[in-house]
Structures are given as C-alpha cells and as structure tokens.
Amino acid sequence: MSEKLRGACLFAQSGGPTSVINASAYGVFSTAFAMPEITGVYGAANGILGVLNDVVYDMRREDPEELKLLVNTPSSALGSCRYKIADPEKDDTDFRRILDTFKKYDVRYFFYNGGNDSMDTCSKISRFMQSSGYECRVIGIPKTIDNDLCGTDHCPGFGSAARYIATSMAEVSLDTKVYNTGTVTILEIMGRHAGWLAGAAALAGLSGEAPDLIYLPEVDFDMERFIREVSEIYKAKNNCLVAVSEGIHYADGSFVSEAAVSATDGFGHSQLGGLAARLAAVVKERTGAKVRGIELSLLQRCGAHLASQTDIDEALLAGKTAVEAAVNGITDKMVVFVREDRGGEYACRTALEPLALAANAEKKVPREWINEAGNGVTQAFIDYAAPLIRGENRRVTENGMPRFAKLKKVRPE
Numbered sequence: 001m002s003e004k005l006r007g008a009c010l011f012a013q014s015g016g017p018t019s020v021i022n023a024s025a026y027g028v029f030s031t032a033f034a035m036p037e038i039t040g041v042y043g044a045a046n047g048i049l050g051v052l053n054d055v056v057y058d059m060r061r062e063d064p065e066e067l068k069l070l071v072n073t074p075s076s077a078l079g080s081c082r083y084k085i086a087d088p089e090k091d092d093t094d095f096r097r098i099l100d101t102f103k104k105y106d107v108r109y110f111f112y113n114g115g116n117d118s119m120d121t122c123s124k125i126s127r128f129m130q131s132s133g134y135e136c137r138v139i140g141i142p143k144t145i146d147n148d149l150c151g152t153d154h155c156p157g158f159g160s161a162a163r164y165i166a167t168s169m170a171e172v173s174l175d176t177k178v179y180n181t182g183t184v185t186i187l188e189i190m191g192r193h194a195g196w197l198a199g200a201a202a203l204a205g206l207s208g209e210a211p212d213l214i215y216l217p218e219v220d221f222d223m224e225r226f227i228r229e230v231s232e233i234y235k236a237k238n239n240c241l242v243a244v245s246e247g248i249h250y251a252d253g254s255f256v257s258e259a260a261v262s263a264t265d266g267f268g269h270s271q272l273g274g275l276a277a278r279l280a281a282v283v284k285e286r287t288g289a290k291v292r293g294i295e296l297s298l299l300q301r302c303g304a305h306l307a308s309q310t311d312i313d314e315a316l317l318a319g320k321t322a323v324e325a326a327v328n329g330i331t332d333k334m335v336v337f338v339r340e341d342r343g344g345e346y347a348c349r350t351a352l353e354p355l356a357l358a359a360n361a362e363k364k365v366p367r368e369w370i371n372e373a374g375n376g377v378t379q380a381f382i383d384y385a386a387p388l389i390r391g392e393n394r395r396v397t398e399n400g401m402p403r404f405a406k407l408k409k410v411r412p413e
Contacts, residue, residue: 005135007108008040009323010056010101013076013143014047014083014114014121018157019164019304020315021143022070022077022405024113027319028141029059029067032109037327042105042412047081047114048121052097056105061410069405071312072395074304077407085121088128095128102129102136105412109137109326111319115144115155119334120359126332137326140334140355141318145301147196150361151353152336156318157301159311159388162200164303165189165243166389168296169201173209173241181290182238184230184283188276188295191245193217195365197300199377200385201243212240217247218365219374221256226279227286229375234289246275305402309391314348321350334358346387 011028013021025043032041041059044050057078059067070077088095101107112122119140126138142149147158169187176185189198195216204210212233215221233240249255257275276293284291318335325333333352340347369381396403 004037005108005137005327005329006037006039007106008042009038009109009111009326010042010044010051010105010107011078011111012044012047012050012113013078013080014112014118015080015144016115016301017074017076017080018143018145018301019074019160019307020156020311021075021113022073023312023315024141024143024156024319025077026067026070027316028111028323031320031323033060035323035327038109038323040105040412042107043078045409046079047118048083048085048098048112049081050079051101052094054101054104056101056412057407057409058412062407066405066407069396069403071316072304072307072393072402073404074302074307077405082117084117085124088124088131092128095125098125099129099132099134102134108135109323111139111141111322111326113141113143113319115142115146116149116358116360116362118143119149119355122334123332123355123359126355130332137329137331138355139322139326139331140358141322142334142336142358143315145197146191146194148194148362148364149358150363151334151357153339153348154337154388156311156315158196159314160303160307161190161197161300162203162385163308163311163389164300164306165197165200165296166203166206167306168299169204169211169241169243170207170209172294173204173211176239176241182234184234184240184242184280184287184289184291186242186244186276186279186283186291186293187211188244188246188293190296190300191217192247193362193364195245195247195370198243198245199365199369199381202377202382203385203389205382206386211243212237213375214243214377215245215248215375216365216370216377217245217249218367219370220251221248222250223256223282227283230283231287234287242279244275244279248275304395305393307393308389309393310388312393313391317350325352
C-alpha cells in the first residue's frame, strides 16, 4: 500500500447517538480539510444506509462556523441507523453497492463512528475492499454511552452520560428528602448487558448523595433479596434510593423487565423498558411504602447540557486521530483510548487496535469493581469513572438556549 494515497474521505455515524458523537465528526472533518491527500470530504446520511443508497453530503460546502458548533451538538448530525450487514463471504450484495459508491466519489478513506456492531460493519467493509483490490483505508471511531467496547479504556459518550446520571441521581436524592413521609425511589438506567452506566450513579456520592443500592447486569438478580435489601434500608432511614440497570436479569438469563424481548432492534438485540415501574409495583405491594419509579431513557444520551469537557475533547481527538492514522497508511483499525497517570493526574492518549477486537464483543464491569453483596460498586469503579465526568462544557448559547449546528446537507454536484 502506497504511503501517499490521494482521494476523498467518507464519514458516517451508526447506532444510538451520544451527546458528543458530533465532536468526533468535527474532528474528522476539520482534520480532513487540512490534508492535501484528501481531495473531498463527504458525510453519509443515516450511517451505512447512506453509503448503500448513495445519499452523501459535501461537507466542504458547509459554513465553517456552523461546523464548529458540532462539538456541542448532541444526537447524530448526519443521521444514524441500525442495519446489520451480511458477511461478505456469504453475501456480497451490499458490499458491491458500497464499492460502487466509493468509486463514484473516489472514496479512499472511510471512517465509521459507532459501537460494537458498527465496528463489525467497519471490519467487514475493510475486508471486502482488500479482497476486491480497491485501495481504501478504513478506520473505526468508537462511540457508545454503554462503555462496553473492548480494546479501549473507555468510550467517547460514556463520560457525559455518566455525568448526567450522577447529577440526576444527586438531584433526585435531595428531592426524595423534602417530606417527612418515607419514599422508595427507583431509577432505571440504560445498559443491556454491561453495567457501566448504572455504576456511574455512585458518582452522585461526590456530591454527598450516593444511592443506597445499585444493581448491575454483571450479577444475577434475586427479587427476594432485592425486596429484603430495600426494606432494611427503608426501615432504617425512612427512605431508599435505588439505581438499576435496564438489563438486570435472573439466574436463568431472563430479563427482570416486564417489557423484555417485546421487540428487537436491527441487530437483534432486545428492546428493554418498564423495569423501574415493575420494580416499583413489586416494592409497593410487598412493603406498602410510597414508591416512585423513574426511567431516565433517552435523556442519558442526549443531555449535552451536562456533557463533560473531558468527554468532548476526547471525542474530538478520536476523530482527528482516525484521519491522521489513515493518511499515514494505516487501515483496518479502531481508535482506542489509553489511560495514563501523569504526576498523579488523569491523562489519556490514543492508540490503534484491530477492528476485529471490538466487533461484536462486550466489555463488562469487572466483578471486583462490584461489591461482594452485588448491590453497589467499589471505590475502584469510582476512581475509574470520576476523571471522565470532569470539565465544564464550553458551549455557545443564544437567548439563554444552546446553539446547535444547523447543517445545509448539500449533495455533491
């Protein structure tokens, strides 16, 4: 592979959005604009579907000042998708369409921003391009609030979601103590198989308002034990605050959520929900206490007003690193974060790992970071997550409201 490869780059976003995903997009665009090897900078509409359907935008025709606002704009500015692509060795129909789009725009650099399944898509595309003899460098850019990508210390999006959850938990904690009547409050937090987000509720303790109990999917759930633990705390404090991951399950693997397996997404994953309401109903029936169930839902991933500047800066860095690596001749890799200790302070640098390492694999919370009882996290978890939520979001506002990017989305001529 020649070191200097001239051609256009194409960027796409996939899977569930985060509050910092567009910071990675800006990292890609701003870096690509400055590279003489990159002759065109394009963005695909709705992830890989935009590539398949030839719906792409010319990012050079966007207002540069508007593009800068992407850094603090939540959701996926180009649109996202949940589309599972086949193995190219079994069915190359989609891949031939992708190759047609690449050839049409002379795409020699492809960047895909997403989570586990997105890295699988990225890996398959890389494999097909190599087998087809079409020179195209493919780099995956990590993104997921779930923080479950293998190969990286943490993922862009997690820190801001963790900060939102911890802040909300602390605020709810204060609210539950307003009246002299007792209350049990249960917050349902995202996380199908990995409990990183639910564990982040413990960071509310940095404000002195930690939840009493935290349940993660890494430990089998026992309803009788749950009722007993809630009851003991409620009797002792006349109050109990609980954080639960949406994906908690019984020992047989079945989800506690009453809405489990009611539907699946494009990758075949169960769509969960209703857990807080279900647990609240059980606790009320068994204890007679006043109980409130709260589901944070999409607010966890789109709450850009609580995004951590550390997360924003690292998301931006991930996009920048991807472009620089590709131009320097690297392909079939994912950008990862490596944690460092510099004089006792948190620091982070980027590295590159094979796409196959993250494809369809999930990183769980280490069991040793969960307390022995399985109803909380240890100090090691807090020490890991705390640096990621730091830094005040330096965002642009107008009329007291955040100013988000408004893209023209102009098609190439």
